[in-house]
Amino acid sequence: xxxxxxxxxxxxxxxxxGGLAAAAVLSLGHWVAPQTSRPDDVRRTTWLLxxxxxxxxxxxxxxxxxxxxxxIETLTEAAAKIADGEYGQxxxxxxxxxxxxxxxxFHQMSERLAVQxxxxxxxxxxxxxxxxxxxxxVVAIDGEQRILFANDRAAQLLEFQPAxxxxxxxxxxxxxxxxxxxxxxxxxxxxxxSGELEWNGPETKSLTVRVAQLAGSPARGAVVVLHxxxxxxxxxxxxQEFVANVSHELKTPLSVIKACVETLQDGAVDDVExxxxxxxxxxxxxxxxxxxxxxxxxxxxxEAGTEVFEFEAVAVAPLVAACLERHRTRAEAKGxxxxxxxxxxxxxxxxxxxxxxxxxLCAWADAEAVGQxxxxxxxNAVKYTPEGGRIRVRWGLDGDQVLLQVxxxxxGIPERDLPRIFERFYRVDKARSRELGGTGLGxxxxxxxxxxxxxxxxxxxxLGKGSTFSVRLPRAASA
Amino acid sequence: MSKHLERDLDNLxxxxxxxxxxxxxxxxxxxxxxxxxxxDLARQVIVGDAxxxxxxxxxxxxxxxxxxxxxxxxxxxxxIATVLKINTDLERMADLxxxxxxxxxxxxxxxxxxxxxDLQRMTDLATSMVRQSxxxxxxxxARLARRVIRLDDEVDRYNREIIDELxxxxxxxxxxxxxxxxxxxxxxxxxxxxxxxxxxAEDVVYLVEGEIVRHRPExxxxxx
Numbered sequence: 001x002x003x004x005x006x007x008x009x010x011x012x013x014x015x016x017x018g019g020l021a022a023a024a025v026l027s028l029g030h031w032v033a034p035q036t037s038r039p040d041d042v043r044r045t046t047w048l049l050x051x052x053x054x055x056x057x058x059x060x061x062x063x064x065x066x067x068x069x070x071x072i073e074t075l076t077e078a079a080a081k082i083a084d085g086e087y088g089q090x091x092x093x094x095x096x097x098x099x100x101x102x103x104x105x106f107h108q109m110s111e112r113l114a115v116q117x118x119x120x121x122x123x124x125x126x127x128x129x130x131x132x133x134x135x136x137x138v139v140a141i142d143g144e145q146r147i148l149f150a151n152d153r154a155a156q157l158l159e160f161q162p163a164x165x166x167x168x169x170x171x172x173x174x175x176x177x178x179x180x181x182x183x184x185x186x187x188x189x190x191x192x193x194s195g196e197l198e199w200n201g202p203e204t205k206s207l208t209v210r211v212a213q214l215a216g217s218p219a220r221g222a223v224v225v226l227h228x229x230x231x232x233x234x235x236x237x238x239x240q241e242f243v244a245n246v247s248h249e250l251k252t253p254l255s256v257i258k259a260c261v262e263t264l265q266d267g268a269v270d271d272v273e274x275x276x277x278x279x280x281x282x283x284x285x286x287x288x289x290x291x292x293x294x295x296x297x298x299x300x301x302x303e304a305g306t307e308v309f310e311f312e313a314v315a316v317a318p319l320v321a322a323c324l325e326r327h328r329t330r331a332e333a334k335g336x337x338x339x340x341x342x343x344x345x346x347x348x349x350x351x352x353x354x355x356x357x358x359x360x361l362c363a364w365a366d367a368e369a370v371g372q373x374x375x376x377x378x379x380n381a382v383k384y385t386p387e388g389g390r391i392r393v394r395w396g397l398d399g400d401q402v403l404l405q406v407x408x409x410x411x412g413i414p415e416r417d418l419p420r421i422f423e424r425f426y427r428v429d430k431a432r433s434r435e436l437g438g439t440g441l442g443x444x445x446x447x448x449x450x451x452x453x454x455x456x457x458x459x460x461x462x463l464g465k466g467s468t469f470s471v472r473l474p475r476a477a478s479a
Numbered sequence: 480m481s482k483h484l485e486r487d488l489d490n491l492x493x494x495x496x497x498x499x500x501x502x503x504x505x506x507x508x509x510x511x512x513x514x515x516x517x518x519d520l521a522r523q524v525i526v527g528d529a530x531x532x533x534x535x536x537x538x539x540x541x542x543x544x545x546x547x548x549x550x551x552x553x554x555x556x557x558x559i560a561t562v563l564k565i566n567t568d569l570e571r572m573a574d575l576x577x578x579x580x581x582x583x584x585x586x587x588x589x590x591x592x593x594x595x596x597d598l599q600r601m602t603d604l605a606t607s608m609v610r611q612s613x614x615x616x617x618x619x620x621a622r623l624a625r626r627v628i629r630l631d632d633e634v635d636r637y638n639r640e641i642i643d644e645l646x647x648x649x650x651x652x653x654x655x656x657x658x659x660x661x662x663x664x665x666x667x668x669x670x671x672x673x674x675x676x677x678x679x680a681e682d683v684v685y686l687v688e689g690e691i692v693r694h695r696p697e698x699x700x701x702x703x
Contacts, residue, residue: 164618171493172617175500200504201610202603204511415596416514463593 007073010065018057022050071099075106088114137226140214145170145183148221157207157226170224176200179209179224186211186222196229205230238424245440249292253285260285295441298372299424302448309366309452313476316361316370316395316402317342323374324393327382335387338378343396361395363402364476365453370404373449376442377406377469384467385410401455401472408468413461421459422447446471484549488558491541495562495569498534499613502569502576505531506609506672509576510602513583513665514594521587524580528573535570539563554686561686565616568675568682572609575668575675582661582668592658595644598666601637604630605669608676615680621687627680628692634673641666 029046033039071093078089089110093103131138137154141147147165155162158174165173171180178197186193194210208227214220260278268275301307317340324338331338343361363370374393381391389409396403413421417428424444446469450457454474461467505524512521542563545551551559586592608627615624642663649659681693 169493171496171500175496175503175613175617177497177500177504180497180500200500200507202606411593414594414599416599463596 007065007069009069009073010061013065013069014058014061017061018054021053021057025049025053068099071103075103078106078110082110082113087117135228137224137228139170139224139226140221141170141183141224142221143187145187147173154224154226157205157228159201179207182209183211183222183224186213206233241440242424246292246296250289253288256285257282257289295445299441299445299448302445302452305452307452309369311364311366311453313362314365314367314370316363316404319367319370319374320393320395320404323371323378326375327378331382331391334382334385336382336385337390339390339392341392341394343394361397361402362476363473365455365473369449369453370473373446373471374404374406376446377471380442380469381406381408381410381467384408389466397475398472400475402475404471404473406469407466409466412463412465413459413467414463415461418459418461422457481549484545484551484555487541487545487549488555491538491545491559491562494534494538494541495565496613496617498531498538498566498569499616501527501531501534502573503606503609503613505573505576506606509579509583510606512580513586514599516583516587518584518587521580521583525577525584528577531570531573535566538566542566557686557689561616561682564682565679568678572672572675575672578668579665582665586658586661589658589661590654592648592655592662594662595641597637597641597644598662598669601634601641601666602669604634604637605673605676608634608673608680612676612679612683615683616686619683619687621684624680624683624687625692628677628684631673631677634670638666638670 026046029043029049033042033046036042074091074093078091081089087110091103091107091110093100131149131151132153134151134153137157138149138151139147139154139158140149147168147170150158150160150162150165152162155165158176158179160173170183174180176197176199178195182193182195182197191213192211194208196206196208199205199207206229208229210225210227211222212225213222260281264275264278268278298307320340324340328338378391378393385391385408391409392405392407394403394405394407413428417426420426421428422443424441427440447457450471450473456472458470459467460470505527508520509524511517512519512524542559545559549555608630611623612627614620615627645659645663645666649656678693681691684690684692
């Protein structure tokens with residue numbers, strides 16, 4: 001509120017004081033003039049006096065404005081700024097009287113407000129930082145289930161946009177029946193409620209939800225705390241499956257062995273002509289048990305890191321040949337073709353003709369472990385390839401790594417399962433895998449062995465067409 | 480708007496969202512039961528349908544009650560009309576989920592058939608359409624709704640490709656015919672579910688903009 005750079009209050013003061021004084025002087029002049037001998041002189045003097053009075057009153061108005069009005073204007077401006085949220089206004093008013101005291105008190109208040117609000121703000125930031133750093137999701141809702149606050153983790157677990165969710169109803173933002181039920185139970189009367197639920201969505205996850213009512217009556221709201229238990233449940237399932245699988249795998253051969261032994265005890269042992277098949281069965285099933293236990297032991301050893309590898313330059317070609325030889329009988333029984341495809345380029349090695357000197361491509365690895373890897377992969381390929389199929393084992397150089405590939409024309413692996421097939425006991429199809437005599441450990445052993453030898457393993461597959469497993473191991477200098 | 484109408488509309492919204500969450504749950508369970516060959520989960524889906532039917536009737540009665548009692552106009556009227564339609568779509572979706580679950584039970588007894596990768600992609604797409612159309616309804620997001628409507632073409636494409644693949648499979652291995660036919664129906668059901676999601680999205684556009692885009696492909700493309 002300024003005019004010509006000066007406050008309105010000043011102009012008003014000047015107009016009042018100056019106007020009154022000038023009017024008095026003028027009217028006095030008018031009244032005195034006719035009674036004197038030189039009325040014109042008197043009139044001139046009157047005008048001059050009026051001018052003087054105007055100037056003097058301006059000075060008076062300015063002084064009193066400075067003294068009384070300006071401090072109040074400064075205070076008003078500062079108060080307005082504080083109202084706008086600019087705390088900590090500094091007010092400099094030098095007046096010794098009431099106005100001065102008011103200004104001093106105001107100054108003090110302003111500074112304390114600034115400190116307190118800064119403190120509050122810091123506390124809030126701290127609280128927010130603590131909440132957003134939590135592993136648990138936290139959502140605060142009011143009695144109407146409107147979201148008051150949600151930390152980032154909650155938004156991630158419940159799959160909503162935190163910015164858009166605040167102020168909306170929880171049941172609108174999170175359309176999950178189990179969560180609704182728990183929240184309602186807590187808001188209704190019990191005060192707290194908790195439960196575990198399976199998330200319904202593209203992602204499968206388990207959540208533990210705890211809801212506690214905020215103090216107040218009627219309830220002013222509740223705090224929802226979410227805990228991701230997916231990993232826990234997965235491990236629990238793995239353990240259960242492990243026990244179930246191992247017992248199943250142990251039981252089947254054992255019951256066969258038991259039946260055979262009983263038959264032999266019942267007299268077949270003396271029947272020289274017919275006891276042969278029973279004894280064969282006994283050997284076969286005992287071998288199977290032996291294999292399973294070896295699998296379990298070697299997995300346990302590799303996982304615990306106690307397996308000692310003897311690293312040396314291992315020629316790949318003879319290992320592949322030996323491995324294929326081991327599986328040939330089984331493959332031929334199923335009408336499968338087993339092929340070894342040596343590298344074609346001359347730098348990597350020559351096509352093996354049978355002698356060990358042909359396998360010039362060498363990996364820096366443990367020969368036994370590489371054999372085990374190949375055995376597991378070829379064994380799987382034989383199992384999952386229907387009759388008349390083909391299994392190829394290729395090897396060659398890939399950069400400075402040795403690449404081993406086992407390729408089959410089997411049933412393939414669904415895309416969705418590919419990332420999980422190396423997990424212990426993960427089976428794409430439980431029923432089928434057991435039928436084929438798998439322990440669910442083969443690929444897991446492969447992965448662990450490869451990793452222990454600083455290599456990598458990958459699987460690609462086309463459903464119904466076949467799968468390819470690629471193992472890469474560090475290369476050794478050629479012998 | 481009178482306080483009573485406001486309260487009734489709020490309750491209605493809550494009921495329909497709760498129905499939506501139940502139907503979504505049923506849908507995911509049905510598909511999971513098919514993919515993982517879990518017959519128990521499938522039976523759970525089949526049994527749960529009665530509750531959804533009950534909820535549908537309840538919502539319809541509520542809508543009619545509000546119409547008769549408050550005679551709402553403009554956006555309130557559009558909202559009730561939309562809820563009435565979405566209600567029916569949701570219930571049909573749940574029925575289709577039950578059909579899929581029944582197929583899952585049937586497949587459990589039949590020889591194993593590889594589920595085509597495309598079918599998994601198609602179910603992912605269809606369920607995400609359902610999810611997004613309901614998100615659009617809850618957030619009154621016409622843009623999202625239009626996006627859902629356009630996704631339907633993709634589902635139809637998958638539908639054709641999967642059916643071709645299944646026909647080829649059944650020609651190659653006749654012992655797979657029964658299982659193949661089950662998967663064939665599943666594909667059809669998933670396609671129908673996507674159609675219902677499209678319907679919901681169209682209703683959302685109507686609710687937000689007051690414009691009817693159903694059977695008018697040119698109206699879907701505008702105002703991006």
